[in-house]
Amino acid sequence: MDAYNVLIIGSGPAGLFAALQLERLGVDRIGIIDRYPYPAGGLLNDGKLNFDYRVGIDLDELKLDRDSAQRLMEEIKLVFAQFPKCRQVTFLDRNEKIEALESIAGEHGVQFIAPEQWHWGTDNGKAVVDYLKNLLKKTEFLLGTAATSIVRQNDDTYHVLCSHQRKKVCHAAKVVLAAPGRSGAYWFRDVAAKLNVCHNFGPIDVGIRVELNRKFYDEVTDIVYDPKFIFRTTRHGDRVRTFCTNPGGRVRSENYNNFKLVNGDALAGRKTGNTNFALINTVSLTAPYSDTTEFGHMIARQFFLLGGGRPIVQRVGDFREGRRSSISTFNSRTRHFGLCRATYNATPGDITLGLPARIIDNLWESLKKMDKIVPGTLHPSTLMYAPEIKFFDTHFITDEHLETNVKGIFVAGDGTGKSRGIVGAGISGIIAARGIFRKYF
Ligand SMILES: Cc1cc2nc3c(=O)[nH]c(=O)nc-3n(C[C@H](O)[C@H](O)[C@H](O)COP(=O)(O)OP(=O)(O)OC[C@H]3O[C@@H](n4cnc5c(N)ncnc54)[C@H](O)[C@@H]3O)c2cc1C
Known part of the structure; x- marks a missing residue:
């Protein structure tokens, strides 16, 4: 059995930035476990980096003030800025145009x-x-290795039980940092419960991905690559926001074991004629049922069933008329799209069958406002894909070093409620690494 000082579960930005920080602090015998044969997590997707304390991190959750958050962002930026293909796409010095957009939105x-x-x-x-x-x-990479459980030993070290090439293996560690991302969140929740690690449920984001002809949206994305519009709905008082805009991008589907979610990305070298963005509604649940993860899973499984194993896509024109979309509607002459992948990665149908009425109300009200700010958003050919769900909702209770109530178990990244994006995940990895060093070395 191999013994490590620190075993990190997950090779996404949270895990990689934690390892980088531990190395810089002089810690050795670091291992990173990932179930896939190539390290990466969500780093392979798109790679939009938001350097702003209002986006992708929760200061309260990380127990950070704005200045410390901004300083940590600078550290992350410094690492990525040395990678030549990472280029700045939104410059804040073009103030008048940004101010004009703020004013129209206002x-x-x-x-x-x-x-x-x-x-x-x-x-x-x-x-x-x-x-x-x-x-x-x-750092040693233990790839193609899925962690299955974590067992605490009498001497307060941990055994991480794994499966590698269908064989059971065990790695020992003084400290475990769990950074399993959204795809591993459910797994870690069960493992953590067995270790008596405490968690609670935060809100979940549920909504759609909107895809429209980029000519309508270029005016905005030429100024701000990934614009963030935040709506407070009049009927329910709920919060809806745009998220992850991809100018000239593609709509993608994310495969979970028993459902699929929509998402989006863009290539640097080849652009499509469309732009897509997520429009998501924040949902909090209270007693008697507060398990937002399970709530999100129920919605996702319903779409999986209704869409025959694929997400559902509906044209705005059909939605307005109260009818489902079908293959033939995609071939209509009003279509207005350069490339439309809709009919092979999603099933034309009716998104109102799978989303709660309150969420549909909120999304539609927000889209109507959006159409006033960016005319053309609600063109009949604009597409709405569902479900887009962001599982950042299981929050592990930690101290300021991201150590849980169980000594030696630290958490970081999206799957543990500590971030909502690459930069935030990296920041949480750095905080956890500094905490591990301070407490255990
Ligand atoms: C299509 C798409 C586009 C995106 N675009 C952007 C973007 O432009 N900008 C942005 O900021 N964010 C984007 N995101 C989100 C971003 O990918 C995540 O916020 C980020 O990767 C979270 O980092 P993480 O380290 O917490 O987890 P992840 O990056 O998800 O890494 C977790 C890793 O843990 C591994 N793992 C999980 N469970 C186990 C287990 N039991 N055993 C072993 N390994 C395990 C997984 O295989 C994975 O590699 C996008 C996501 C998608 C899907």
Whole structure:
């Protein structure tokens, strides 16, 4: 059995930045476990980086003030800025245009945020991962290895039981950092419960991905690559926001074991004629049922069933008329799209069958406001894909070093409620690494 000082579960940005920080602090015998044969996690996707404390991190959750968050962002930026294919795409010095957008949004009661943004594109994903991996000199990668459980030993060390090439293996560690991302969140929740690690449920984001002809949206994305519009709905008082905009991008589907979710990305080298963005509604649940993860899973499984194993896509024109979309509606002459992948990665149908009425109300009200800010958004050919769900909702209770109530178990990244994006995940990895060093070395 191999013994490590620190075993990190997950080789996404949270895990990689934690390892980088531990190495810089002089810690050796670091291992990173990932179930896939190539390290990466979500780094292979798109790579939009938001450097703004209002986006992708929760200051309270990380127990950070704005200045400390901004300083940590600078550290992350410094690492990515040395990767030549990562380029800045939103410059805050073009103030008048950003101010004009803020003002138009404000007239419709919508908040507009323009963060400093960088981007590398999915086609540069492998190169960025290789670049980060090469920065790590003392870390051992245990790839193609799925962690199955974590067992505490009498001497307060841990055994991480894994499956590797269908064989059971065990790795020992003084400290475990769990950074399993959204795909491993459910797994870690069960494992953590067996170790008596405490968690609670935060809100979940449920909604759709909107895809429209990019000519309508270029005016905005030429100024701010990934514009953030935040709506407060009048009927329910709920919060809806745009998220993850991909100018000239593609709609993608994310495969979970028993359902699929929609998402989006863009390449650096080849653009499509469309732009897509997520429009998501924040949902909190209270007694008697507060398990937002299970709530999200129920919605996702319903779509999986209704869409015959694929997400559902509906044209705005059909939605307005109260009818489902079908293959024939995609071939209609109003279509207005350059490339439309809809009919082979999603099933034309009716998104109102799978989303709760309150969420549909909120999304539609927000889209109507959006159409006033960006005319053309609600063109009949605009597509709405569902479900887009962001599982950042299981929050592990930690101290300021991201150590849980169980000594030696630290958490970081999206799957543990500590971030909502690459930069935030990296920051949480750095915080956890510094905490591990301070407490255990
Ligand atoms: C299509 C798409 C586009 C995106 N675009 C952007 C973007 O442009 N900008 C942005 O900021 N964010 C984007 N994201 C989100 C981003 O990928 C995540 O926020 C980020 O990767 C979270 O980092 P993480 O380290 O917490 O987890 P992840 O990056 O998800 O890494 C977790 C790793 O843990 C591994 N793992 C899980 N469970 C186990 C287990 N039991 N045993 C072993 N290994 C395990 C997984 O295989 C995975 O490699 C996108 C996501 C998708 C799907």
